[in-house]
Amino acid sequence: MKLCMIGTGYVGLVSGVCFSDLGNDVICVDRDSKKVEKLKRGIIPIYEPGLDELVLKNYKNKRLKFSTNLKDSISKSDIIFICVGTPTKKNSSGADLRQIFNVAKEIRTSISKFKIIITKSTVPVTTGDEIEKIISQKVSKKLFSVVSNPEFLREGEALRDFTYPDRVVIGTNDKRSNKILKNLYSPLISKGAKYVNTSRRAAELIKYASNAFLATKITFINEIANLCEKIDVNIEDISIGMGLDKRIGGRFLRAGPAYGGSCFPKDTKAIVTTADKFKTNLSVIRSVIKSNDNRSSLLLKRVFDILKGKIKNKKICFLGVTFKANTDDMRDSSSLSMIPSLIRKGAIINYFDPTGEKIEFKKFKNISFSNTIKTAIKDSDLIIIHTEWNDFKSINFKKEIQNKKFKIFDMRNIYSPTKMREQKIKYFGIGS
Numbered sequence: 559m560k561l562c563m564i565g566t567g568y569v570g571l572v573s574g575v576c577f578s579d580l581g582n583d584v585i586c587v588d589r590d591s592k593k594v595e596k597l598k599r600g601i602i603p604i605y606e607p608g609l610d611e612l613v614l615k616n617y618k619n620k621r622l623k624f625s626t627n628l629k630d631s632i633s634k635s636d637i638i639f640i641c642v643g644t645p646t647k648k649n650s651s652g653a654d655l656r657q658i659f660n661v662a663k664e665i666r667t668s669i670s671k672f673k674i675i676i677t678k679s680t681v682p683v684t685t686g687d688e689i690e691k692i693i694s695q696k697v698s699k700k701l702f703s704v705v706s707n708p709e710f711l712r713e714g715e716a717l718r719d720f721t722y723p724d725r726v727v728i729g730t731n732d733k734r735s736n737k738i739l740k741n742l743y744s745p746l747i748s749k750g751a752k753y754v755n756t757s758r759r760a761a762e763l764i765k766y767a768s769n770a771f772l773a774t775k776i777t778f779i780n781e782i783a784n785l786c787e788k789i790d791v792n793i794e795d796i797s798i799g800m801g802l803d804k805r806i807g808g809r810f811l812r813a814g815p816a817y818g819g820s821c822f823p824k825d826t827k828a829i830v831t832t833a834d835k836f837k838t839n840l841s842v843i844r845s846v847i848k849s850n851d852n853r854s855s856l857l858l859k860r861v862f863d864i865l866k867g868k869i870k871n872k873k874i875c876f877l878g879v880t881f882k883a884n885t886d887d888m889r890d891s892s893s894l895s896m897i898p899s900l901i902r903k904g905a906i907i908n909y910f911d912p913t914g915e916k917i918e919f920k921k922f923k924n925i926s927f928s929n930t931i932k933t934a935i936k937d938s939d940l941i942i943i944h945t946e947w948n949d950f951k952s953i954n955f956k957k958e959i960q961n962k963k964f965k966i967f968d969m970r971n972i973y974s975p976t977k978m979r980e981q982k983i984k985y986f987g988i989g990s
């Protein structure tokens with residue numbers, strides 16, 4: 559099939575390359591000409607395990623193309639996936655849909671034969687109706703069908719998630735589009751993915767409700783961890799004990815820093831705003847947002863307690879600054895609020911991240927990036943394990959750190975508190 563992905567970011571690039579690997583002809587379009595030029599030269603603009611090889615393979619065999627020419631790419635394709643960003647609006651908590659509607663306006667100038675137009679971007683319920691309205695102002699409804707096909711991939715495991723999804727959700731009442739899309743996804747369905755055909759509005763809501771539920775699960779266990787810290791109980795025991803109940807499940811039930819990333823913070827806010835529009839109070843999600851917003855200051859207070867209130871001139875090392883492991887994505891990472899706050903209190907920050915130095919911290923004084931874990935930690939008073947990269951899982955702290963009075967705050971509970979105690983390391987975890 560001939561596909562066009564509009565927006566070549568985390569979702570557009572990953573799904574585009576995976577569709578091409580399944581034998582389809584795919585054009586990935588982006589308005590960012592630098593990004594497109596890089597991709598044509600084999601330089602992948604994001605960090606995602608395994609993505610480089612798959613892009614190169616499919617680019618070489620010409621099933622995958624990159625372009626900045628939207629009109630031409632749309633006219634050459636039968637199925638158009640909209641994969642542009644839907645960030646939070648400035649000064650409001652609703653989704654900013656300008657990129658989506660701009661694309662819809664461009665699409666309507668390039669349709670001369672039947673096309674399926676799909677929102678893969680996460681969009682509030684009824685956005686599909688709006689897109690249909692915009693396009694039908696210039697194009698006969700017989701020539702297009704607007705479908706919702708939300709994407710559930712996780713950064714860091716995106717290729718696997720795309721290829722082996724739990725479910726493929728297709729929101730359309732149009733039988734012809736449903737048949738074509740079931741066929742497009744048949745290689746994934748035959749590997750076990752459940753195919754769910756529902757209404758367009760339901761598909762849009764399934765995505766938001768799923769993300770809000772996962773954010774709730776994380777926030778729930780984070781709050782239980784706060785209780786554990788007061789009663790000498792280890793949260794890891796609670797996560798295991800709860801997670802073994804199949805009705806609950808162990809995934810997304812690990813306590814840690816505030817949830818971040820490009821999806822949960824913006825999507826929880828957007829679903830509440832959408833519900834407000836329809837005069838419905840999503841009070842559970844509202845309190846999840848509030849609890850998560852408070853989490854970074856709660857953890858900063860813990861840092862303060864660990865250092866006995868003496869932050870000034872303390873050398874604090876962050877291991878990992880992205881919102882989770884195996885991605886370079888800094889969007890809404892809790893390090894973005896914690897690090898500046900510690901700098902303001904007089905701390906001297908050093909950090910290491912496997913995906914390199916971050917532009918977000920360049921504007922601050924008293925922060926430096928180290929190229930290796932060894933150099934990052936060697937003079938530290940406190941090491942904060944912020945992100946759960948495998949690289950951080952077997953560090954010999956005693957050997958590597960010169961300051962023998964160092965402390966560790968493990969926000970991912972990677973290490974065993976008992977083993978740390980045996981080594982006489984001052985170790986603090988989450989929820990213990």
Ligand SMILES: NC(=O)c1ccc[n+]([C@@H]2O[C@H](COP(=O)([O-])OP(=O)(O)OC[C@H]3O[C@@H](n4cnc5c(N)ncnc54)[C@H](O)[C@@H]3O)[C@@H](O)[C@H]2O)c1
Nearest residue numbers: 565566567568569588589590641642643644679680709713
């Ligand atoms: N990142 C994730 O893990 C993830 C997972 C599931 C769903 N989503 C959703 O998918 C959507 C995209 O997310 P992302 O993380 O891939 O965003 P992104 O910012 O990485 O990529 C979006 C791309 O769209 C391009 N773009 C914007 N307007 C354009 C236009 N008119 N023409 C061509 N290109 C244009 C931008 O230049 C950018 O490269 C969002 O709605 C997001 O919520 C993201």
